[in-house]
Amino acid sequence: MANGLYVHSEIGPLKKVLLHRPGEELLNLTPDDLERLLFDDIPFLEVAQAEHDRFAEILREQGVEVLYLEKLTAEALDAVPGAREEFTNQWLDESGLKGKAARAAVKEYMDSIKDTKTFVDKTIAGLRKEEIDLPANSSSLLADLVGSDQDGETDLLIDPMPNTYFTRDPFAVVGKGVNLNRMFSVTRNRETLYGKFIFKYHPDYKDAPLWYRRDSAYHTEGGDVLNLNAHTLAIGISQRTQAGAIDQLAQNMFWEKGDQCEIDTIYAFNIPVSRAFMHLDTVFTQIDVDKFTIHPGIMGTLQVFKLTKGAQQGEVKIEEMNDTLEHVLEKALGLDQVKLIKCGGGDPVAAAREQWNDGSNTLCVAPGKICVYQRNSVTNDVLYKEGLDLLVVPSAELSRGRGGPRCMSMPFAREDL
Template sequence: MEKVIEVNVQSEIGKLNGVIIHTPGEEVENMTPENAERALYSDIINLSIAREEYKQIKGVLSKLTKTFEVKDLLCNILKDEKIKAEVLNRIEKIEPFIGEEAPKGSLKEQLMEEDAENLSRILIEGVEMVKDNLTKYLSKDWFAMRPMHNLLFTRDASMSINNEVLIGRMANAIRDRESVIMRSIFDFTPEFKTSTLSLPATPGATSRIQTIEGGDVLVAREDILVIGNGARTSTQAIDLLMYEFIRRKSEKTQHIIVQQLPHSPESFIHLDMVFTLLDRDKCMVFEPLIMNPGSYQTVHIKIQNGKLLGIRSEKNLLSALKKLGMELEPVLCGGSDEWNQEREQWHSGANFFCVGPGQVLGYARNNYTMEAMNNAGFEIIKANDIIDGSTDISRYQKYVITIDGSELPRGGGGARCMTMPINRTNIEW
């Protein structure tokens, strides 16, 4: 990588010019039914099938934009010994065990001896525990440093917002290393022009109270963030982001639209599991929650010139956006039938990722959602037809590229979850 890329994401739908992904590896396979729940999976997945499905995502994106693999980016920065030491220092702060002394020295010292390529692999796939004392021998843990089972969901640990990268504060400790890795990549990759933002910890508050993850953060427009408040993103973290905007005293008005989410079932884990943007005038919604939120409030926060101008409740998310000049036609996840809506939302049917205005990726398995997309004017195109060149994508203005998904959806996410955009062309609204 030689050319400098400026982080610039001022919408969810602008033409995609750069994206970070992670092809799933051994870290996914290093799970058993016993530890799957701890790894935040509801089931173990077949790596070989998942990798074949992921090849479609990577293959399509490689045809359409510049793609970066987390492992490659990490390897590049670890070639510098000072940066390697700093990255391990950052990890030690969240995983003190790596600094514990053992007969052969601390794990941290051992990791410092690894070359960049092997270290980048180890930090992702984990380090097996050496059973060299009674405590470790009796421990049910296999790993001294656990694998990053969820890294394929690159969306969560860092978020491009305009020209900055907000570092995620994860709801579960097992994902903390993801945030450290992504922060380090943006801090130390000279070809990425950006600055990282980590929300300050409030004295006396635990980090698990102030959590925010990328699946809950959508950049609707340069001046509008839509944020889900549920199991993974707390009101306290949203408050910290609000205070950050107030502190900056920008003359331009900043809007934060907060949508409360149920904490269960697990398919409601993030906002992008029930709402994603598709085009300037269209969005994908899980109708029962987004159109009829009931007791789950939609709240509009308005900030300007270092002042909170107001916090008020709205009828629903689409109504709030319409008041700000974004009039969106909803396309229904699962179509109009409530039974199909629930089934397809469970398998990430509302989770779409834009490569351009009206140009999106989603799972092929959600048949009723795809029918609704087609009725809304989107051409349905198979990923393999793009990859092998049998379909010329430039012939179509609006389309859904469909990804095969039998194993990947069982990990609990869709195309948006597995992509972290770093540059998009600005939209003229």
């Protein structure tokens, strides 16, 4: 565990996890910008932070070391001379900002922030036009500002990254390495920049192998990746992860970096393209050795592709399976039986309502011990009755971002089962 990364399951006792505490990026959300920034509502920041702090506290009470994305990024940028300058230039390249004068003004402003952690927070928060001092008689600068991607329709000069508190998606830890993702939307793909610099420069994580890179041709996101065991991954073919990404990942894991990667089997689940099925972890999450929470809509026959390492160099064998989720998981885990626990307890109205608030999206801290959102009372009652130990997270505001406890966390280390 020299580089600090070690994740071979979804349920092994959690030792180290990465979070991002919601910040001023939520204050730069306006109703007109919600659709572009992938939000349905505007969380109340003060309460969202209090809820998130309680989430972190619950994890610490279970003996989990809590890391923060913004702090690790700052440490990475401070670790190597020139790293912050490199980050700033790439952040500007991907900001949507147009015009040399505007770029120069923003760079001067960002460079003036001396504390690196404060600087990182600002890159996530975004920038309003009013925050930049325009030199007198500088009509070209003003034209540049209005000529940004926002074209004067908003007071934002550079968009915030309000989804950053969902640390599950920009990258995914698999074994001792990382899938550094290319995300589905331009809005969220900017978040992968923080992972790039953490795994490039941070003293504790710079040696972690990359199974996937953010400049790859195909989209993929961490919410579609489940570590079933040390040798087996489940990945969703979804709204956010393309089949081509899984092909590339298999090639990298089995062959390109096969000497470093233990994964030899990938189950690719073809799930519906809809908001309710955004990622595989909104459809099912593992909560015990033989138990999963599921969205009732995934019941029935599924199309699943089993990818394994072939005998010849570069060969990936693909076997199509058409079977139930239950049977596929039993085969993948080598179990005689698994239990699927339905979100909403099978009540279609409760299931739809609580799936909207991520009732199937749970974070397992140890086998049978899971973090759940408080508001999903019907599902939580079913889980209690099934003998699960629930760690209940307050969720009135955090849930407005449409992601649950698993979405808000990226495990860096778990004990073996």
